[in-house]
Structure formats: structure tokens, C-alpha cells
Amino acid sequence: MLKKEGEIRIPSGCAISGIIDKKRNRFNGSDIIKSIALMHDRSNGLGGGFAGYGIYPQYKDFFALHIFYDNETIKHKTEDFLNAHFEIESAGNIPTRKVSSIANKPLIWRYFVQPRIYKVKDLCMDEKEFTARCVIRINREFDGAYVFSSGKNMGAFKGVGYPEDIGDFFMLENYEGYIWTAHGRFPTNTPGWWGGAHPFTMLDWSIVHNGEISSYDANRRFVEMYGYNCALQTDTEVITYLLDLLVRKHNLPIEKALQILVAPFWNEIEKENPEKAKELKALRTVYASALINGPFSILVGYEDGLIALNDRIKLRSMVMAEKGNKTFFASEESAIRVICPEPENIYHPAGGEPIVVKLEAKI
Amino acid sequence: MSISLITPQFEVLRDEKKCIQCKVCVKQCANEVHRYDEEDNVVLADDAKCVNCHRCVVLCPTKALKIRNNSLEFRDNANWNGKAINEIFIQAETGGILLSSMGNPKPFPIYWDKMLLNASQVTNPSIDPLREPMETKVMIGRKPKKLEFDKKGKLITEIPPQIELNMPIMFSAMSYGSISKNAHEALARAAEKLGIVYNTGEGGLHKDFYKYGKNTIVQVASGRFGVHLNYLEAGVAIEIKMGQGAKPGIGGHLPGIKVGEDVSATRMIPVGADAISPAPHHDIYSIEDLSQLIFSLKEATNYKKPVLVKIAAVNNVAAIASGIARAGADAIIIDGFRGGTGAAPTRVRDNVGIPIELALAAVDQRLRDEGIRNEVSIVCAGSVRNSSDIVKAIALGADAVYIGSAALIAIGCHMCHSCSTGKCNWGIATQEAELVKRLNPDLAYQKLVNLLSAWNHEIKEMLGGMGINAIDSLRGNRLMLRGVGLNQKELDILGIKHAGE
Amino acid sequence: MKKVYAFEKNCLGCGLCEVYCKTAHSKSKDIIKTYRKENITSAIVIEEILSPKAKTYFALQCRHCADPKCVKACISGAMYKDQNGIVKNIKEKCVGCLSCVLVCPFGAVKRNKDKERKIISKCDLCIETGTPACVENCPNNALKLMDEEEVK
Incomplete structure (x- = not known):
């Protein structure tokens, strides 16, 4: 029998696409589906998914847990756990429509929750850390249950199939958000497990990724020292945890965190002015094991915006363009032009050049 | 006086058709194996004195010489083989402990040779180091738990002192005394040229070599020879030697005959006095004592030098390493039982300690389990033979490696295991002036530079093959390794999968 | 040179x-x-x-002296300094008088070992x-x- 993610490491190639409106104007999921659909040939029907930010304004103060269940038994068991740890504001099926190409769907549920305050206080942690730990625990210990989205005012939608079919299945035209990312997957070996599709998420972080990082085990063994458990053995999982560790736990500014993940080469560091060189050297020295190596282009959604990142020598394609308040990213320029026929400022970010598009502050 | 039962270990074979009686062999053998008989115009050999160092073989202009193991055989017996019998003869005659040099030569598993490396195919491109940047620089030293920036984004965390290495290789500790001044000069100059470091060993630092301070690690060992303030401040780091892979639990002994004026001045001991390093440091009987010495040395050098601690790989190495990390060491050196030495009791060399590969894997995993691996560097020592050993060591979890034997081989050592006699025909492990001069530092230094430049190229090729362009991404990246012919327990300790998995 | x-x-x-x-x-x-x-x-x-x-x-x-005594002492004109400064000996002209051996301050000119014809031997670089x-x-x-x- 084929092993699923978590039991074996599965390399895959992919397509990615992302759109952000920095003025926080919300738009529905049709464009992102159209964009990723154009790159149909970059995936093989074994995984597709989306992440949307700003999609749950009415529940923006609640963690939105999206969960796959294999059966009712594990659902009841998991819900007992959820009840013990969270106040559940709302629970229900995630609405889907029948799509002929999508088969073997699990039970797909959504809960808007708040951690039980006394539990959070008991453990002397903040509510994010508490929620993160609960999510990790469910994913590790509740066989047949998998939390695939856990942020606030954001959500991931993914499954086994071509991305455009997955988008159709989840009826994304009914959601409106100010950031959307999408992913089409070309795994080399997978039985097709819904949890294994992208995006991978952790609290507000969502990552879609095209590539195969060769530093995987160095990165994994590094983050696992800090309480993470790379249960899925996927690149996106470990990259998400690295970002979570650096930004949330170690409190580093996002720009510094990115300079760790795609650190400048030593000879470039030497060319900087002494103060900057000292800082970059410190980042590389202390966080050497968080350097991501091997080919990748990723889009990272988080509460403040959208980040695009390439490996240091640009071994995967990535294009960006702008139009009005919107910035577009995609593996191929055509995937931008299909939804934005006259883009401006088309740019190919250089290897190791992070692009951070921040949302303007909430009014 | 009775007859000696000891028979020669080697046979010197001379091809009379080729011998031109030029007497080069006669002049070059410090053991006086060869002699010229004028009456018969023939060069003869005394096999019993031969240590098989190949000096005569290499210098013979007509290649007329060969050295072979003595073909004299005892009756077949897997248990009482010739070696076992001869050792008894020797001890029965001398009444002393058996002495040997270099590392454990027994056929214990060499795990480097049972691990294979990965390479990229299709899903992930390999990288050509001739066309793309490829980084092998490493920083050895303590790392803070995390970095902090102020509100303006300015770094406020001070990084403790680091040793910057252009490649993850250092020359391991070999004292002036155990090896010659010319050998030291070659190591120091090569380290400077390559942007790495060499290590003084426990013999102090010769006054001529202070100028190589930026490329020097000074060692403090149980004998405390040659330790003074200038010495501590001379290098980029200080290493406390607690143990040595070749002879765990055993001290050192430099015979007085090797303590000439220069060695005497450098070690700060009288000319001709035996230099005895005790087995333990007599001010370190436990981990808290070690911590005190670490901080004494840091205090003495104003916290400007990393303090490294070297231990032999023994049964409980992971727990000991963890203790050392918590005691404040900036780096831990783990030395395996195949690591070399100038002299060790044979029984200790051959039977004490554990393979470096298992020790390294265990230490790295233990420090990770405790969440402190990133704060301290790990250096792997004890018979790293080539660049692929280095790549495997780093993939198992080392930050860098120490090479000793390999460096000496590069400058002429032929592994004859006779360092303790002080008659090294290659001018390396000797203090006799006419032997020392045989090692021309100009030539020897260039050989070391060549060797490590070649290794660094090879490391880059292998990294590129794996789709990695910085050595940082190899460290602890055990998915890049696969075992062959290993049992499950071995695979578990090494933390790797079997080939095909 | x-x-x-x-x-x-x-x-x-x-x-x-x-x-x-x-x-x-x-x-x-x-x-x-x-x-x-x-x-x-x-x-x-x-x-x-x-x-x-x-x-x-x-x-x-041979030091290939700037002002070689051996050249001056040579009675047959066999010893000479060539245009590159190398002190050479023409075997055919050498008569084996050994004057050069006597005057060389370094002892760098030797008699050859050939028993048939006594001439001198020295470094030709x-x-x-x-x-x-x-x-x-x-x-x-x-x-x-x-x-x-x-x-x-």
C-alpha cells in the first residue's frame, strides 16, 4: 500500500498563484481559480488548494478550524477534545458542491472557536500558542482527523484533484477576501490524501510552494528542537514552522526572518557597510540551520500581507505584476495575464530577493 | 643473556639488478637498516630494524627496494596468530606495557564506508559549483538562543566570539614535541593560507609561530605545558583537552630525549625532563570543575575567545557532551578511537572507546532532544580520511571536522606507527635536527594547501549534487544519508534509513 | 644570471x-x-x-664566477665563459693539466674518473x-x- 504524507517524504513539482489587494478591498475566489486553472499542466490532479484572507469578517476574532475527518467516530472524539479546550462559537459542514472529478471526500467541518481562558492561563501561554499546540496534538494523536486551517479571518480549502475542480467543489465564488493564494500539485508519489494538499497552514500562516527543498532534514531537525513536530514531512510544513518560530516565537521582524530563510551569500554580506554586515553575519551565524536550500518559489500569506520568496539562485519560476491596488504573483506570467490582461510593473524577483506586500493598516 | 624470540616484522627486498650502490638508502635510514659493504660493493639490510616507513623505497632512484611483511609464518591458528604470539614474546622480554602510535588499526566497522550520499535527480536540480556560488564557510562557537532587535530594527544581541572557517576543516591538536617544528610551521602556514585553523596541542606555542595567531587554537591540557597569558591570548580560541580518542582515560608522556632547548622553552620545562600529562586534569574531577576552568579561561581572555572542550568518544559520550554544553563550552570536540597519537598503550588504543560515527550521531541527537544543539558547535575528530567522510560527518550533525593523520600523511607520514621512537624518517614525529630538516616547510605547507583545496572542491561537488549551495543546509541533514549493510540498531543510532527505503 | x-x-x-x-x-x-x-x-x-x-x-x-680563475689558468683554451655567463669546458681541447683544479677557490672542478683520458669534469648547469x-x-x-x- 502506498504511504501517505507523514509516513514518507514525497517530492513534488507545482504551480502557484496569489493575489493581494493592499487596500483590503475584498474580491471573490473566481479570479484565483481562473489563474491557477491556466497552469493546469503543471499539476497532475493529485492535489489542489487555496487560502483566502479576510473571508470571515463576522468571525474575525475567532480561530477558524477547518478539519477533515475520516469517519464519524473520530469526529466525535475530536469534538470532545475541542469542547474541552475551546468555546465553540459555531460549528458546521463546510459547504461543497458535487463535482464529478472529486471523489472519496472526507467529512469536512469548520469550527469558529476561542480557547478556554482558564486553560490558557493555567499553561502560562498566549492563545496563539495554545491553539497551535492543540492543532498539533489533534494532527498527531487523532488518527483520521486533520486540522488543515486554524487562523483568524482566513481559511484554507484543499483536496485531491485539479485545483480548479477543488475551487469549484468548495464554491469559492461565495467567499470574498483581500488575499488569495492557490496551488496545483504534481507529486511524484502519493496515494492522494486530502491533508497532503497545499496550502499548508499554521495559525495565520499559509504557504503554497513550488519546489523541493534539499535542506529539508536540516530545517526539520532544527525546528523540532523548539517543540514543532513535522508530522507531514513536507516542505511547506517545515517552512511554515520556520516562519512561525522566527516571527512569532523569536519575535524577529518579518524582513529579518526572510533574510534568514534566503540568507545573502557571504561575499555579498562582506560588501555591505560594517553595521549591516554585522547584522547579516549574526543572522547567518545564529540561524544557519534555518537557511532553505534547493529549488523553491513560495507564497506566504499572513495576517499582515503576502510574501513571495525564491531560493537563492532562483531555480523555480516566479513572476509578479501590479494593477491598481492589486499585486499578482504566479509561476507563469500567463497566469497573471489571464485575470489581468494589462498588468503593470511586470517583474521577475531575483533569487533570494523577498517581496513583501503589506496590507495597509486597518481603518 | 638468552636468545631473543622476536623475529623481524618486515623483510627488505632489494633487487640487485637495479641497485647501483648509490647509498641513498644507507644515508636516509635513521633506523640504520641499510649498510654498505665496501669489500663486496654491496648494500645489505638488517630486517629486524625496519619499521616499514618507505623512506628508502621512495628515495631509491632506481626503485630497487620493496618492504614486505615477514613471510615467516606460525602454524595456522585464528586465535594464537603471529601478532598475538609476538606481543607475548616482546612483553616477556621487556616486562613493559606495549606501546603503539596512531589510531586503532583493528578491523572494527568503519561506518563512513557503510553510508552513502544522495544526489538530485529530476525533481530537484543539482548545482554546478563551477558556475554557481557554493558556500563552505562555517562559524564555530556559541550561538545565542535567539537574536533580538530593538524597535528601530537594530540588532541588540551580542554574538559570542566565533572561529570563522573558510571550509569545515581544522588541523587537530599535535604538540610541538610530538611533531617537529617544521611540521608545525607547515600546518600553521597552510591554515593561514586556507583560512582555517591549526591547533598547538599541549606543547605550548613556539615563539616563531605567534604571528599565525589568527589561525591558531591554543590547547590547555592536563599537564598545562606552555600555558601563560600571552599564549592564551595568542590564538582565536582555547581548547581544553579532556580526552583523546586514541587513548581515552590515559595521559601523555613526552620522553625527555625529545625535550631539547626549543621544546623546553616552549613547554616551560627543563631540558631533558620527561613531560608527563596526567590522565585527568587534577583540578577537574567533575563537570562543575570543568565549568570553572572554562570560565577561568574566558575570564583570563576577557570573553574574547571561544573555549572548546575535547573528549574521547566513550560509552556515555552523549550525556557527557550535554554536560559540557551546559558547562559553558562554545564547542565540543568528539574524538573517535581511530584518531592518531604519538604514543599510546597498545591495549588502550585497540580496545577503549567507540566509533566516532556512532558517537557523533548520538551527541547531535541528544543535544537536539535537549533543545540546545544550536547553541554549541560540534567538531568531529578521529580519523576523517577524505572529503566524503567530511560530508557524511556534517550530514550526521558535525559543524566541522578535525584532521590529524590525514594532514601528516599529506606531508609524508607513511603510517608506520613508530612515532614513539622519535626516529621519524620523514621529519615529522621527531626532534632530531637532521631528521627534522627532511621536512621542508615550504614543500609541506603547499601539500597541505593542495590537499584541502582539493577536498573543498570535492565537498562543493557533492553539495551541488545534492542540490545544496551552503554547507549550513547539510548540517544534520541525515536524509542525505542511507546505510548499507547495517542492522536496525545501527541505523537507529545513526538516525538514517537503509538504502532503498 | x-x-x-x-x-x-x-x-x-x-x-x-x-x-x-x-x-x-x-x-x-x-x-x-x-x-x-x-x-x-x-x-x-x-x-x-x-x-x-x-x-x-x-x-x-661550480659557482660560475664573474671572473673565473679557472678560465685564466687554462693552458689550452678549453675553459671559457659563454655568452650566458656559464663557465664551460671543451672536452676536446682539455689536455688534463689540472691547472683549473688547483686554482678553483671552491674545489668545484674535479678530475674525471676515466682512466683512458685524463680531463676535468665540472658543472655545465x-x-x-x-x-x-x-x-x-x-x-x-x-x-x-x-x-x-x-x-x-
């Missing part, structure tokens, strides 16, 4: 320079044949000095091959072909 300089701190006294000097000046150019069948005098000689501490060796050969044979084959870089300025 470039000359062979001997660095005694590196000289092992192994004598390989002598072996290769003889071979380079042999007819056969083969070490074994040179020793077995030809009787050649090496133009470089290792002198062994027994000083109180340790043996020192010194490789001795054999530079035509690129590097003199003794320099090429010195195992410890104790012999170097250098300009006078480089030595200083």
Missing part, C-alpha cells in the same frame, strides 16, 4: 643530486646503465660536515633542459635555480 644555490638547512645529504648529475651527463641517460657501464664524475658533490650538534651537508658545485638535473631531482628543494637578486 641564474645559478644553482644550495640551502644547507634543507639538504638531507641523500646524494640524489649526484646520482642524477651523473645520469644527465651520461650517454645512456639511464641511471642503472650510467652506474654499471659509464664512469662519470658528478659535478655536484655532497660534503658532510660533522659539527658538534648535528651533521650538516653542503652541496658543492645543464640548463638546456629547463632545470638542471640536480635541482629537478632534489627531494627537499635544497637546490634551487635562482638569480643572485632572488637569493638576497
